[in-house]
Amino acid sequence: MKMWIGIVLAAVCVGFATPALAQQPMEVEAMLILASNEPAPLDRRLERVDYLLRPVLRFETYRLLGQGSVLLGAGGSTSLALGDGHVLYLRMGKKGHVEVSWQRGEERLLSTSVGLKRNKPTILGGVPQGDGRLIVTLMVK
Amino acid sequence: MKREKQLELLSRWRDGELPPNERVRVEAARAALGGEAEQAWEALGEHLRAQPVPAPTPEAMWNDVRRAIRVAQAEPAVAVGAGGRWNWAVAALAVLFMVGVGFLGVRIWLAPSAEAAMPRVAWVEAELPGSSAMVYEDEASGAVVIWLMTPDEGPSGEEQL
Numbered sequence: 001m002k003m004w005i006g007i008v009l010a011a012v013c014v015g016f017a018t019p020a021l022a023q024q025p026m027e028v029e030a031m032l033i034l035a036s037n038e039p040a041p042l043d044r045r046l047e048r049v050d051y052l053l054r055p056v057l058r059f060e061t062y063r064l065l066g067q068g069s070v071l072l073g074a075g076g077s078t079s080l081a082l083g084d085g086h087v088l089y090l091r092m093g094k095k096g097h098v099e100v101s102w103q104r105g106e107e108r109l110l111s112t113s114v115g116l117k118r119n120k121p122t123i124l125g126g127v128p129q130g131d132g133r134l135i136v137t138l139m140v141k
Numbered sequence: 142m143k144r145e146k147q148l149e150l151l152s153r154w155r156d157g158e159l160p161p162n163e164r165v166r167v168e169a170a171r172a173a174l175g176g177e178a179e180q181a182w183e184a185l186g187e188h189l190r191a192q193p194v195p196a197p198t199p200e201a202m203w204n205d206v207r208r209a210i211r212v213a214q215a216e217p218a219v220a221v222g223a224g225g226r227w228n229w230a231v232a233a234l235a236v237l238f239m240v241g242v243g244f245l246g247v248r249i250w251l252a253p254s255a256e257a258a259m260p261r262v263a264w265v266e267a268e269l270p271g272s273s274a275m276v277y278e279d280e281a282s283g284a285v286v287i288w289l290m291t292p293d294e295g296p297s298g299e300e301q302l
Contacts, residue, residue, distance in 0.1 A: 052282050052284055055279070055281065055282065056277070056279050056282070056284060056286055057286070093263075095259060096259075097259075097263050107269075108268040109268055109269055109289070110265070110266070110267060110268060110269075110274065110287065110289055111265070111266040111268060112262060112263075112264065112265040112266070112274075112287055113262070113263035113264050114261060114262050114263070114285065114287070115259065115260075115261045115262075115263075117261075117283070119283065120261075120282075120283035120284060120285070121282070121283075121284045121285075122261075122284070122285050122287070123284055123285070123286045123287070124287050125286070125287070125288055125289065126272075126288040126289030126290060126291065127269065127289055127291075128291055128293065
């Protein structure tokens with residue numbers, strides 16, 4: 001009898017816990033990149049994203065300005081400093097989406113709610129800096 | 142009365158139903174009577190066999206059929222009951238368990254399709270003054286690009302995407 005009660009409770013708990021399992025903590029890696037058309041040697045640190053950026057964005061060169069990674073849990077929020085005063089604020093939103101706010105110091109540049117997926121990078125960009133544009137890549141490890 | 146008792150004892154002796162001590166007693170009495178009781182018993186048997194067997198009435202036949210049906214229906218219930226009495230609590234828990242498993246299955250089944258139906262980008266706010274945002278999803282790489290279009294960017298900037 002006790003075994004049956006245990007089995008039923010376990011089944012019900014697993015049934016209700018499925019959405020929570022779907023939102024397991026994810027490690028998000030972000031890179032702050034300056035894209036420009038000035039000729040420059042390939043930045044070796046960008047080998048992992050260069051092949052993704054070139055077909056989508058038509059800049060000549062990409063230079064890494066800063067990077068970091070952070071663990072984002074279900075319902076959690078965190079921030080990630082990328083250098084040069086750029087900070088990403090991440091908050092786990094509804095239905096697997098992550099609310100991302102990109103700031104440079106006190107200046108808010110871009111906010112979005114995006115579904116971060118493994119092997120499907122998210123590229124935020126277009127912020128003017130000098131002769132180029134700033135880009136932030138978000139990848140789930 | 143005494144004769145009836147003797148006939149009954151004799152009948153049980155012939156059927157081998159008597160315990161050993163009774164059997165010895167009947168065999169001794171039979172020898173003493175000189176087969177008188179046994180002859181009487183056999184005469185009674187012959188008399189009964191000579192009687193015509195009455196034909197069964199339709200009501201009796203119908204009752205036989207009903208009795209047979211009742212017996213046949215009762216057999217499985219007796220077999221189940223032999224293991225233990227029916228427990229409603231266990232039955233209810235079993236049903237709950239199956240519902241739970243079904244619920245879990247539906248969740249697992251629907252989860253990927255629901256996720257696939259959702260757009261990657263729910264909303265975007267371009268917060269640089271005078272800027273607007275453009276969203277582009279590259280099918281080849283699966284990358285999603287959220288690009289700020291600034292007033293100073295011009296047509297050449299749009300060509301970057």
